[in-house]
Amino acid sequence: MPDAKEVIVRVKRQVSPKGTPYWEEFALPWRPAMNVIICLRDIAENPVTREGQRTTPISYDSNCLEEVCGSCAMLINGKARMACSALVDKLDQPIRLEPFSKFPVVRDLAVDRQFMFESLKRVKSWIPIDGTYDLGEGPRMAPETQEKAYPLSRCISCGSCLEVCPQVNDNNKFIGAAIISQVRLFNMHPTGAMHAKERIAALMEPGGIQDCANAQNCVKACPKDIPLTESIAEMNRQAWKQALVGWLVG
Amino acid sequence: MRQPKIIVVGGGLAGLMATIRIAEAGVSVDLFSIVPVKRSHSVCAQGGINAAKNQKGEGDTTWKHFDDTIYGGDFLANQPLVRRMCEAAPGIIDLLDRMGVMFNRTPEGLLDYRRFGGTMYHRTAFAGATTGQQLLYALDEQVRRHESEDRVKKYEGQTFLSAVIDGGGVCRGICAMDLRSMEVKTYPADAVIFCTGGIGAIFGRSTNSVVCTGSAQSALFQQGVDYANGEFIQVHPTAIPGEDKLRLMSESARGEGGRVWVPKNPADTRPARSIPEAERFYFLEDWYPKYGNLVPRDIATRAIHRIVYQERLGIAGQAAVYLDVTHISREVLDRKLEGILEIYEKFLGVDPREEPMKVFPAMHYTMGGMWVNSEDQATNVPGIFAAGECEYQYHGANRLGANSLVSCIFGGGLAGPAAVKYARSLEKGAESTSTGVYENERKRQEEKNQALISPDGTENPMTIWRELGDVMTEHVTVTRINKDLQTADVKIRELLERYGRINLSDRTKWSNQTLNFARELGNMLVLARVVTLGALERNESRGAHYKPDFPERDDANWLKTTRAKWRNGEIRFGYEPVDISQIPPRARRYDAAK
Amino acid sequence: MSRTATRSETDYLLRKLHSFTGVIPVGAFLAEHFWSNSYALVSRAQYDAKSQELQTIPFRVAVEWLFIFLPMLYHGGYGIYIWLRGKSNISAYPWVGNWLYTTQRYTGLIAFAYIGWHLYTERWLTHGKSTYTDVEDLLQNPYALAFMFIGVLASSFHLGVGIWNFLCKWGLAATVKAQRAAGALGATVGFAFSVIGVLIVLSFWLNWHPFDFYLK
Structure with a gap:
């Protein structure tokens, strides 16, 4: 640490989607329990680089600041992290902040993760209820099923699993672990299971589950500890059964 | 059709x-x-x-x-x-x-x-x-x-x-x-x-998310939508203090058996777990034997404030009390409370299954909001x-x-x-509707942007926001004193005046978060006044609104809905009766059966 | 639901075929190949006899193409296509699974090149009549010897990781526990193949037959 009273932050910036990236460095006064969001707010209040140059505040996405909205994911010291839970005292300095590399940059650290929401549409990630009018209670469910499904339902669509996946890149539009795990969640639900086949079929389209190459980075990077590799394995089984055995036994 | x-x-x-x-x-x-x-x-x-x-x-x-x-x-x-x-x-x-x-x-x-x-x-x-x-x-x-x-x-x-x-x-x-x-x-x-949604940002730090600025409500208020009961702000009793956000520690922690306490001796420096039962003060259970730790939020919040500011029993003299779930089995905690305990662990680096959590009240929710009718959620502006x-x-x-x-x-x-x-x-x-109506509105908003982006100001929006949050949290949350509320309003008006001289550090035309924030800030300031002045007017204590100078609920004068209106750039208050046709009002007490 | 493979599923099926051929028949053949070659550990004559037996099976050419060459070509060729579409990132995320992912690509490429060369020297140049002496002669060349070691190790590693991948990617090892067990199985297979493979190469190189006491 250069100075116990300072936090040095290097930010990879880009003025627009087509802009050329450049780096800026900031020196901020250290306080206890600082996180990366607090650093970015400090910069917004006094946007002056370490060299004394006036600059613009840094664009970044954030909302809940408690790791449930999925907004503030970025690369922190080269790793996919949520900025709100990245505590300064636990990071090596200078702290390097970069936008996710697998999504188009909007500006600075803000990226466009619409791909994930489009993918959720592709795999029909919902329970197709008849309507919101009163149709009585939902299906009963074993506590065991709920306990298995609940962790999957906590996915915040932050995109970390796509960011760290070697199979997601410019040459390959892999749908990613988060979406596959959502399919597992919906196929697990008694009503959702009635429509399992169409979700599985969507998962077998180009860029689908077959593009997973089992590097298992996703499960390590997931900030919500979702058992993504289990989900992928489970969906793999459902998929090949449908693709290879489905036409035999219906 | x-x-x-x-x-x-x-x-x-x-x-x-x-x-x-x-x-x-x-x-x-x-x-x-x-x-x-x-x-x-x-x-x-x-x-x-x-x-x-x-x-x-x-x-x-x-x-x-x-x-x-x-x-x-x-x-x-x-x-x-x-x-x-x-x-x-x-x-x-x-x-x-x-x-x-x-x-x-x-x-x-x-x-x-x-x-x-x-x-x-x-x-x-x-x-x-x-x-x-x-x-x-x-x-x-x-x-x-x-x-x-x-x-x-x-x-x-x-x-x-x-x-x-x-x-x-x-x-x-x-x-x-x-x-x-x-x-x-x-x-x-x-x-x-x-x-x-909510308006947490006018209090600077709260349990709310970044987007909860109340900007839309305030903009509508300034276009003629009335704003009701703005002074009723819920302060959640248990939040984890933080500089960027006060992270909520859910009531479910108490619902599942969590207990709130402080050491009987505030100078006690032992780790929480080694303080024997007899030397702990479970003040909620003591003061409210019927509901215990599950008293409503306003009661719990004021009790914690009393412990810290009047009884001077905050942990190690600080503004914090213990919320303790360590006596509940790990298996139950993981099954029922994992999500929230994980937040504590992640942001403080301490495992709440092992160590009692340190918590303090935080602005959480606004009971007040845009006035709507009592049938179908329509405001007073048609459409x-x-x-x-x-x-x-x-x-x-x-x-x-x-x-x-x-x-x-x-x-x-x-x-x-x-x-x-x-x-x-x-x-x-x-x-x-004629296109002119739309075009005029668009121009009016463009002009506001232009005024903000013009480079002749000196005031930083982040600084104004911080000062707003400080004054609102200090004077317009748990305990309200008329003199302080007046001070707060003077301060907000000063901030409004400074807002007119705002200087944006970003004047670019692409993804300019500074410009957006500045627009929200202008609306936040107006809404902050609605909350503050509403509190100033209401001389009683009711629910989350507590005035030590008027400690009782006053149904004779104040069983009324506050209805703030915007008239010629000024905030005006009107009051209307509450529909109590189903349950006649009775005293609200949580220290005994209701 | 009656199903026929739609166009959009082609990609899925090709990929699954790649995964499957890696174990059967390519992996299975590797096991058979190591087994028959390990006769060299008994004696030159035993090896030649085993070799002769394999060279004289009915429908040999058809069997070779259908169960060995074509699946291997497909597995290797499609494997290269897969390789080109991945982008390794172990410097940022140096986790075990990620290392395996990357090494699986390199060992696959090495194994593919090696097998091509191996077929050329042992199958093509010998017209399918390779003998112990042919191999022994080849291994006098230090480069050939080194390549043989590298090839054997790369193939063994690739098979070991491949088994782990296969079990995960077909959902046969679905839970974390099962995947750990699958990993252990893959590691064991990879290790066993490496050891046996190295022993066989040593046998040819050093004219060493540790099991020749059977014949005494």
Whole structure:
């Protein structure tokens, strides 16, 4: 640490989607329990680089600041992290902040993760209820099923699993672990299971589950500890059964 | 028949529910949201959602839920609609269950219910400790389904600037700004439903998300939508202090048996766990033997303030008390509270299963909001509806835990069809409104942007915001003293004046978050005055509004809804009677049976 | 639901075929190949006899093409296509699974090149009549010897990781526990193949027959 009273932050910036990236460095006064969001707010209040140059505040996405909205994911010291839970005292300095590399940059650290929401549409990630009018209670469910499904339902669509996946890149539009795990969640639900086949079929389209190459980075990077590799394995089984055995036994 | 067009602004629980209902009615709906709707603030709700399903054989009824809600709200809520909400709640749970929300289950496969503050019944359905997230996702998925079938069009990354109101005072659409291109555009609609959530940002730090600025409500207020009961601000008793945010520690921690205490000796420096039972002061259990740790939020908050500021018993002399779950088995904690305990662990690096948590109250929720009628969520401006936290209807002077999610879904579910009905009843819709009306509004908003971006100011918006938050938190939260409220208002007016000399450190035309924040800040300042002046006017103590100089509830003079109006650039207060047709007011006490 | 493979599923099926051929028949053949070659550990004559037996099976050419050459070509060729579409990132995320992912690509490429060369020297140049002496002669060339070691180790590693991948990617090892067990199985297979492979190469190189006491 250069100075116990300072936090040095290097930010990879880009003025627009087509802009050329450049780096800026900031020196901020250290306080206890600082996180990366607090650093970015400090910069917004006094946007002056370490060299004394006036600059613009840094664009970044954030909302809940408690790791449930999925907004503030970025690369922190080269790793996919949520900025709100990245505590300064636990990071090596200078702290390097970069936008996710697998999504188009909007500006600075803000990226466009619409791909994930489009993918959720592709795999029909919902329970197709008849309507919101009163149709009585939902299906009963074993506590065991709920306990298995609940962790999957906590996915915040932050995109970390796509960011760290070697199979997601410019040459390959892999749908990613988060979406596959959502399919597992919906196929697990008694009503959702009635429509399992169409979700599985969507998962077998180009860029689908077959593009997973089992590097298992996703499960390590997931900030919500979702058992993504289990989900992928489970969906793999459902998929090949449908693709290879489905036409035999219906 | 003319196909009506409806806009929903805000994609939290209320907005999504309204959207679903409209889409279901076969009417096309445009959904505007600052963030992708899946990232809305509803995800932060932790503990659960109330419905008197009476699945624990306790004899719970929707009437008791209604009574608890009215009583908990200190009789300030208009009763008929609250009653309807409580009656609808079991059906809402069923609906969410059918949508696939992963509620916790009993061994029989039924939904499990936990206890929450302000009730004696197990009435709160929950999905781990992330119920809001689960509910929001369920509705988000339904909206995505409608979107994929072209009934809903999403406009995410758009911020609402103003309503388009024609010469007859009727809302004909909205004016919004794209947060990437910064383009200001108008969008015609026959009716607009606002579900724009909380106002935490006017207190600087709160348990709310970044987008909860109240900017939309304030903009509408300044266009003639009345704002009711603004002075009622819920301060949640247990939050984890932090410089960027006060992270909520859900009431469910107490619902599952968590206990609040301080060492009897504030100079006690031993680790919490080695302090023997006899030397701990479980002040909530001591002062409120009937409800104990599950007293309503306003009571718990004031008790903690009393412990810290009057009894001087805060842990090691600091503004903090212990919230202790260490006596509960790890297995139970992991199953029922994992999500929230994980937050504590992640942000403080301490395992709350091993060490009692240090918590302190934090601004959490606004009971007040846009005035709506007591039938169908319509505001006083024709064509504008409101639902969710941004309106004032359901919680009176204090909201009970786990009632917000139900009010969002109920209100949204009511507003959707109401807006459809209204839009269909119009003889002339937005399509026959002259383009000049839209163009004028767009120009007016462009001019505001230009004024902000012009480079002759000196004031930093972040600094103004910080000062606003400090003064609001100090004077307009738990304890309110008229002299201090006046000081606060003087300060806010000073900030408003400085706001006129704002200097943006970013004047670019692409994804300019500084410009957007500056626009929100202007609205926040106005709304802060509504809250502060409303508190100044109300000389009594009721629910979350506590004045030591007027410590009693004063039904004779103040059993009234505050209704703030904007007249010629000034805030004016009017008062209207509360509908108490169902349950006559009685004293609200939690130290004995009610 | 009656199903026929739609166009959009082609990609899925090709990928699954790649995964499947890696184990059967390519992996299975590797096991058979190591087994028959390990006769060299008994004696030169035993090896030649085993070799002769394999060279004289009915429908040999058809069997070779259908069960060995074509599957290998497909597995290797499609494997290269897969390789080109991945982008390794172990410097940022140096986790075990990620290392295996990357090494699986390199060992696959090495194994593919090696097998091509191996077929050329042992199958093509000998017209399918390779003998112990042919191999022994070849291994006098130090480069050939080194390549043989590298090839054997790369193939063994690739098979070991491949088994782990296969079990995960077909959902046969679905839970974390099962995947750990699958990993252990893959590691064991990879290790066993490496050891046996190295022993066989040593046998040819050093004219070393540790099991020749059977014949005494």
